[in-house]
Amino acid sequence: MIKAITGTKDILPSDISKWYFLENLIKKIFSKFNYKEIRTPIFENTSLFARGIGEATDIVSKEMYTFLDRSGESLTLRPELTASVVRALIEHSLEKKQSLNKLFYIGPMFRQERPQAGRYRQFHQFGAESIGSNDPLLDAEMIIMAFDILAQLGLKNLEVKINSLGVPSEREDYKNVLREYLKSHLSNLSEESKKRFETNVLRIFDSKDERDIEIMKHAPLLINYLKDESLSHFETVKSTLKKANVNFSVDSSLVRGLDYYTHTTFEIVSKSVGSQSALCGGGRYNGLVKELGGSDLPGVGFAAGMERILLACENENVLSIPEDKIDLYIITLDKTKSELSYNIAISLRRKNLTVELDYLLRSVKAQMREANKLNAKYVLFVGGEELKNNEVVLKNMLNSEQENISLNEIEKLIKKIGE
RNA sequence: GUGACCAUAGCUCAGUUUGGUUAGAGCAUCUGGUUGUGGCCCAGAAGGUCAUGGGUUCAAGUCCCAUUGGUCACCCCA
Incomplete structure (x- = not known):
């Protein structure tokens, strides 16, 4: 018997109504915020993701479905959509037709990871990108939209975590401070973190190793090394969220694995799913459009995992889908x-x-x-x-x-x- | 990529500990329960190479090995 590829799932007719339900809610809420749908190809030139997401990231270095087509060109099934959306924006000069582009998407993504609860090799994300403004109100808008979708589904066990990564120069300065602090603890770090010390020292904050956590508890925090402009950006995001009644916590360990983030990063996690608990995540990426060959435009966005959201809905038993008749x-x-x-x-x-x-x-x-x-x-x-x-x-x-x-x-x- | 656990009917599972007739149940499916009428109920039918391959044994669903697949966790991320 020929079976579906490991990590892929058939969505059967008996399950399709909850997908319709979720998709309709997503489209409804995005349209209230005046976001327009964009649909880009499932595969792109490999270099788009390598440059956009970052060569050294796990996604690019070991999780992409990359293959040569018949003419020998290296293509990759999209592992996320921000890079593709930015490519499309640049290619069609969307920023010249209007200075702020508010876009959303829904569709399958592909990453070759070991499957587990809430994680598949072909999975579905929806997300939004707002390109052309550095206004922190848009950072907040992303979080509010994501939160509203989850809340309107009826999900309860949600936690909104936010952080600021500042601008690249602040981050570089801080990395040196952090390395200085870690030097004396280097021998006590986990093997994984010793490697990260060289490659991506910030990611040590993400470690689940007890020793690492203990050491990082006393580490200097990036937030204390941000300059006024970055701090005030972050303050505006926080106060905007408060006014919109979105409860959040500042999590200084929220570093995130994609290279393109600047300023705000956020994540919404659910306690109702397994260990893959991040229902959505995102942040600001002010350098990305330029990095991909466009003009120097700021942007902010997020993506959410639909399988995880539906899993949370199931575990909290909140979806009331009317029966077919x-x-x-x-x-x-x-x-x-x-x-x-x-x-x-x-x-x-x-x-x-x-x-x-x-x-x-x-x-x-x-x-x-x-x-x-x-x-x-x-x-x-x-x-x-x-x-x-x-x-x-x-x-x-x-x-x-x-x-x-x-x-x-x-x-x-x-x-x-x-x- | 690393580790743990699991694999019996379409689905959920008994049976494996202690090897011994023809492998069972519930749900789902199908057909009936008097002309042409549903749900509930009743009767019956169909459905299994016990994941695959090898080994031990008089005898394997049951014990051993390998393979494949799945689940969960690490890692990473949505």
Whole structure:
């Protein structure tokens, strides 16, 4: 048997309504904030992600699905979408058509990691990018939108964490301070963190190793090395969130693994899922557009994992999806009349009714059971004595009332079902 | 990439500890329960190479090894 690739999942018809529900909510909230959807290709030139996300990041160095196409070009299935959106913006000069572009997206992403709860190799993200302004109100807007979507789903066990990474020069200065502090503790750090000391010293804050955590507790904090401009940016984000009633905590260890972040970073975690608890994350990326060959435009954005969100919804039992139902099930009494049933079904469907009928030549009892299973509001009996008078029988499945209707009065039937 | 645990019907699981007839249940599916009428109920049917391959044994779903797949955690991230 050929099976789905490791880490990929089929979304079956029995699950699709919760995806529709989530997608519709996302589109609704983004449109209230006047964000427009953008759809970019599933694959891009490998160099886009290498430059955009950062060569040294885990995503680029060991998680991307990269392959050569038939002409020998290196392509990569998108592992995230910020780089693609920025590429599209530059390629189509969107910033020249309007100085602030507010964009959102929904779609599959690909990363070759070991699957576990809330983590797949093909997974779905939605997210937003706002490119063209350094206004901290937009940083806050990202967090508010993400929070509103999660809150409107009914999720409760949420924690909003924010931090500021300042600008690159501040961060470089701080890294030196941090390295100075860590020098004396170097031998006590975990093996992983010893490597990070060289490659990306900030990431030591992310460590779950007890020894590392103890050492980092007393480490100098980046926030104390930010200059006035960065601090006031961060203050505005915080006060804006407070006014919008979004509870948050400042988490100085929130460093995040993508190279492009500046100033605000944030994450919303849920206690209702497994260890992959970050439902969404994002931040400001003021250097990215220029890095990818565009003009020097500031930007801010976030992405959210849809599988994780649905998992949290399931665990908190908050989604109330109405059960599927159909307007009418047509039951054919005489098998010789199935063509008539079929024709009635077609014409009623064209009148905007949801209609089903039997294709398996089953007994009347079996057809009734099927109608019941499909939650049919009405059932129509076609055949027998009534048909000799050019009539069909309409049955209301809720109160079991039946009435004869002439085939010449189909409009009456539509009206009745539509009520 | 590292580690732990798991694999029996479409689904959820008994049976494996202590090897011994024809591998079971519930749900789901299908067919009936008197002419042409659902849900509840009742009866019956169908559905399994016990993940795959090898080994031990008179005998393997059960013990051993390998492989494959899955789950969870590390790592990383959404």
